[in-house]
Amino acid sequence: MNLKELSELLGLSQTTVSRALNGYPEVAVATRLKIQQAAAANSYRPNARAKGLATGRAMAVGHVIPVSSSHEIVNPIFADFIAGASEIYLRHGYDMVLSSVPDDREEHAYRDIAANGSVDGIIVNGPHAADERIGLLREIGLPFVVHGRASGETTDYNWVDVNNRRSFMRASEFLIDLGHQRIALINGLEAMDFASRRLDGYTHALQSRGLVPDPALIRSDEMTEAYGYSSALQMLEMAHPPTAFLGSSIIVALGIRRAIEEKGLKLGRDVSVITHDDDLGYLRNGGDVPTFTATKSSVRQAGRLCAEQLLSIISDPGQPAQQRLLETELTVGQSTGPAPHLITRPATA
Amino acid sequence: MNLKELSELLGLSQTTVSRALNGYPEVAVATRLKIQQAAAANSYRPNARAKGLATGRAMAVGHVIPVSSSHEIVNPIFADFIAGASEIYLRHGYDMVLSSVPDDREEHAYRDIAANGSVDGIIVNGPHAADERIGLLREIGLPFVVHGRASGETTDYNWVDVNNRRSFMRASEFLIDLGHQRIALINGLEAMDFASRRLDGYTHALQSRGLVPDPALIRSDEMTEAYGYSSALQMLEMAHPPTAFLGSSIIVALGIRRAIEEKGLKLGRDVSVITHDDDLGYLRNGGDVPTFTATKSSVRQAGRLCAEQLLSIISDPGQPAQQRLLETELTVGQSTGPAPHLITRPATA
DNA sequence: AGGAAAATTTAAAGCGCTTTGGTAAGTAAT
DNA sequence: ATTACTTACCAAAGCGCTTTAAATTTTCCT
Numbered sequence: 193m194n195l196k197e198l199s200e201l202l203g204l205s206q207t208t209v210s211r212a213l214n215g216y217p218e219v220a221v222a223t224r225l226k227i228q229q230a231a232a233a234n235s236y237r238p239n240a241r242a243k244g245l246a247t248g249r250a251m252a253v254g255h256v257i258p259v260s261s262s263h264e265i266v267n268p269i270f271a272d273f274i275a276g277a278s279e280i281y282l283r284h285g286y287d288m289v290l291s292s293v294p295d296d297r298e299e300h301a302y303r304d305i306a307a308n309g310s311v312d313g314i315i316v317n318g319p320h321a322a323d324e325r326i327g328l329l330r331e332i333g334l335p336f337v338v339h340g341r342a343s344g345e346t347t348d349y350n351w352v353d354v355n356n357r358r359s360f361m362r363a364s365e366f367l368i369d370l371g372h373q374r375i376a377l378i379n380g381l382e383a384m385d386f387a388s389r390r391l392d393g394y395t396h397a398l399q400s401r402g403l404v405p406d407p408a409l410i411r412s413d414e415m416t417e418a419y420g421y422s423s424a425l426q427m428l429e430m431a432h433p434p435t436a437f438l439g440s441s442i443i444v445a446l447g448i449r450r451a452i453e454e455k456g457l458k459l460g461r462d463v464s465v466i467t468h469d470d471d472l473g474y475l476r477n478g479g480d481v482p483t484f485t486a487t488k489s490s491v492r493q494a495g496r497l498c499a500e501q502l503l504s505i506i507s508d509p510g511q512p513a514q515q516r517l518l519e520t521e522l523t524v525g526q527s528t529g530p531a532p533h534l535i536t537r538p539a540t541a
Numbered sequence: 542m543n544l545k546e547l548s549e550l551l552g553l554s555q556t557t558v559s560r561a562l563n564g565y566p567e568v569a570v571a572t573r574l575k576i577q578q579a580a581a582a583n584s585y586r587p588n589a590r591a592k593g594l595a596t597g598r599a600m601a602v603g604h605v606i607p608v609s610s611s612h613e614i615v616n617p618i619f620a621d622f623i624a625g626a627s628e629i630y631l632r633h634g635y636d637m638v639l640s641s642v643p644d645d646r647e648e649h650a651y652r653d654i655a656a657n658g659s660v661d662g663i664i665v666n667g668p669h670a671a672d673e674r675i676g677l678l679r680e681i682g683l684p685f686v687v688h689g690r691a692s693g694e695t696t697d698y699n700w701v702d703v704n705n706r707r708s709f710m711r712a713s714e715f716l717i718d719l720g721h722q723r724i725a726l727i728n729g730l731e732a733m734d735f736a737s738r739r740l741d742g743y744t745h746a747l748q749s750r751g752l753v754p755d756p757a758l759i760r761s762d763e764m765t766e767a768y769g770y771s772s773a774l775q776m777l778e779m780a781h782p783p784t785a786f787l788g789s790s791i792i793v794a795l796g797i798r799r800a801i802e803e804k805g806l807k808l809g810r811d812v813s814v815i816t817h818d819d820d821l822g823y824l825r826n827g828g829d830v831p832t833f834t835a836t837k838s839s840v841r842q843a844g845r846l847c848a849e850q851l852l853s854i855i856s857d858p859g860q861p862a863q864q865r866l867l868e869t870e871l872t873v874g875q876s877t878g879p880a881p882h883l884i885t886r887p888a889t890a
Numbered sequence: 891a892g893g894a895a896a897a898t899t900t901a902a903a904g905c906g907c908t909t910t911g912g913t914a915a916g917t918a919a920t
Numbered sequence: 921a922t923t924a925c926t927t928a929c930c931a932a933a934g935c936g937c938t939t940t941a942a943a944t945t946t947t948c949c950t
Contacts (some may be wrong), residue, residue, distance in 0.1 A: 242936035591906035
């Protein structure tokens with residue numbers, strides 16, 4: 193059933209029917225009621241494409257998945273982010289359009305998306321430190337919100353980010369306070385902006401406490417379990433191994449833990465681990481006392497915030513750029529303890 | 542730049558320009574070339590909505606995320622599935638539309654999607670044993686492919702599924718062959734079709750070897766790490782604990798392993814674990830000898846297959862329903878060994 | 891009752907594309 | 921040279937909706 197049929201059935205014009213259903217005021221109350229009932233009875237649903245064409249609004253937002261030939265893995269973190277965002281879209285009647293884009297055609301893809309009009313705005317994930325997408329999107333004029341920031345970008349744009357620098361600074365200081373001197377950082381992909389901020393916080397904490405960051409204790413890569421495992425294993429086999437690790441995600445931390453246990457060491461006693469925890473639904477750092485001491489920030493919540501911000505920009509394009517910096521919670525779990533050589537000194541209770 | 546502008550610029554009709562760009566034959570070679578160049582030079586992109594309205598094809602497929610108020614968690618497995626599917630969509634120029642749907646409005650939502658015409662077909666995830674969606678979608682007439690099956694559904698429909706029954710039967714037999722008698726099953730949500738098939742395979746294997754399945758060793762729930770952990774922990778504290786576990790996903794298995802280690806037991810020696818392994822990119826069951834003995838089947842590949850099947854149905858709606866049953870690989874890792882009481886009998890080399 | 895103002899309703903244009911049903915020019919056959 | 925096909929192009933209708941501008945009806949005042 194389309195609008196024309198419905199209006200003929202009611203003996204009214206398409207105009208009136210359309211207005212009645214879209215809540216415009218210039219329709220008599222009785223008429224509106226009659227129309228609404230008829231629409232429901234005939235389960236009329238307006239065609240989204242036609243509506244979009246007429247209004248210029250797609251009622252959809254785009255998320256781009258960059259597919260690189262090298263690391264074509266979809267992040268579980270992305271899944272939770274999506275879940276959060278889609279809660280908001282659902283509430284506002286928006287759809288979410290995911291497009292995979294080979295990263296060598298990224299510019300082309302964004303221009304495509306903007307021109308072909310299938311979305312009203314876009315969420316940018318995983319910005320690099322020097323990300324060209326922000327400038328590009330601004331030039332194109334498509335509303336967008338970045339999940340994360342691009343340090344290299346000087347102009348004002350919409351973003352939602354975690355205070356990664358402070359978060360990793362605090363975590364490092366916490367370990368230093370426990371007497372750890374050799375602290376490893378198992379970071380995310382080097383090019384990622386969040387990874388460089390974490391490195392920065394870590395470096396800063398060490399240096400301000402008179403420690404010299406050791407390049408041999410710093411790794412950067414895709415945040416898989418296998419990466420966490422192999423990195424930690426290698427480091428634990430060094431002549432002068434670290435006594436503590438900083439992990440970039442709960443998945444990496446699982447790998448680190450596996451390496452520690454495989455070496456016959458005890459987590460939280462022989463080796464300490466602090467991880468960033470995105471509070472993933474399926475990999476909750478659970479229990480009364482959580483397994484890992486962690487810097488926690490829900491990525492699902494970040495998804496919600498990004499989506500809300502984007503919808504707000506879409507509905508009111510004039511407003512100034514919004515920024516939202518989220519602090520993490522440093523929650524103490526079972527994975528941290530005093531540095532091993534200090535353990536001889538009896539701990540209080 | 543739209544079609545009208547482009548055609549005026551070229552001094553040609555919209556018809557000719559449209560035909561030239563869409564590869565229709567009735568255009569002179571020289572004209573086509575000229576048009577293509579002009580289109581590229583002016584970076585003309587046809588408006589997807591208008592095109593869809595005119596052709597009746599959306600060039601998009603829908604994936605529905607059921608959001609229940611109770612378990613509103615997005616599965617990392619879903620993320621990998623999506624990744625696989627989107628590879629295929631990308632290759633064929635399709636978009637992927639994700640819509641969250643509160644599960645009490647599911648029927649409404651599917652009708653909506655079909656009527657509003659924003660997608661050409663739909664992928665159904667996580668079918669229940671008695672799933673009403675299949676009948677509904679057939680009635681609606683929207684092309685669809687189910688990832689999994691619905692045992693209760695008697696009609697013919699398109700699906701891609703893992704042979705869960707055989708897979709868990711083989712895994713159970715493998716454990717029984719190793720001398721295990723008390724084997725626990727940490728299954729997925731009870732209502733899920735795949736879970737009931739796995740239970741079936743497990744039960745069948747035990748019974749055919751003269752073992753009686755113990756209800757106390759069978760759990761069903763959302764497949765989180767915490768669930769694996771708490772289930773395994775409880776069972777290990779039983780008077781007569783299991784010597785082996787069957788896990789429903791790698792994430793659950795991680796939880797089981799945590800419980801085992803927390804009890805001071807050794808995985809693969811004191812307690813054996815076999816898990817289903819969806820071959821998730823971020824949680825690879827890696828190493829030269831994988832950590833877990835597992836029944837492996839790439840969910841990403843399943844995503845590809847579903848997508849391919851759906852696109853094939855969309856382009857040729859007449860064809861008969863296709864089914865694709867995938868067998869798992871039972872790969873032996875470090876998490877299984879002979880049942881503990883047999884270990885006194887020296888193993889051969 | 892008569893006219894202005896307000897409340898309803900409608901016809902028709904337009905969103906940007908495809909596609910049907912042409913026409914005009916070029917080529918081959920008679 | 922006439923007819924009959926091809927070939928290359930075009931005008932206009934139509935996809936299903938919104939929205940402008942105008943028409944109609946109702947209400948209110950004097």
